[in-house]
Amino acid sequence: SAVISQKPSRDICQRGTSLTIQCQVDSQVTMMFWYRQQPGQSLTLIATANQGSEATYESGFVIDKFPISRPNLTFSTLTVSNMSPEDSSIYLCSALGLAGNTDTQYFGPGTRLTVL
């Protein structure tokens, strides 16, 4: 499997500020996704990051709150804007289509965000 890295690995932020999380894959992938996982809960898909176009957001998530970029096939960013304590969560990047395997998702290590 390919390597997916995220940074920062964790951060503590003040409410009202914004944080940008970066996700880097060491090989080209067809699809990239951003998830949120709150304590004791499963993963919730935020959006699909589309290369060269606007991300596709799931119900309950909007671009103004979670702007996403994907300038190429190996890199994406997620910004958590105007943060509140409710945004405290683990944010996970994932990739599909690694090494010709089109139906298996691989995950980055996650970014643990705490908003005070």
Add this chain to the structure above:
Amino acid sequence: RKEVEQDPGPFNVPEGATVAFNCTYSNSASQSFFWYRQDCRKEPKLLMSVYSSGNEDGRFTAQLNRASQYISLLIRDSKLSDSATYLCVVESGGSYIPTFGRGTSLIVHP
């Protein structure tokens, strides 16, 4: 009804035990099924895909029952290192957008 449902557990079993988890899904058009493992404070990692004919990987056996719309994971001879949360994942209609279950927590004790 949730799209993908799992018993959250925890399942608390002794070493060497056999344990089985089920996961039900609501979309009959679902096509791809997986089990992921997530350790505490770590990202999910693929454990195994679930094929129509069932598949086995060492101590782990996964099966699919399309008629009843569930998948199962059987772990034989449990090890302490099997303690983790097991996530059921279902993909529907070729969209490659997966739906995750809430996960089943397994605790294997000495």
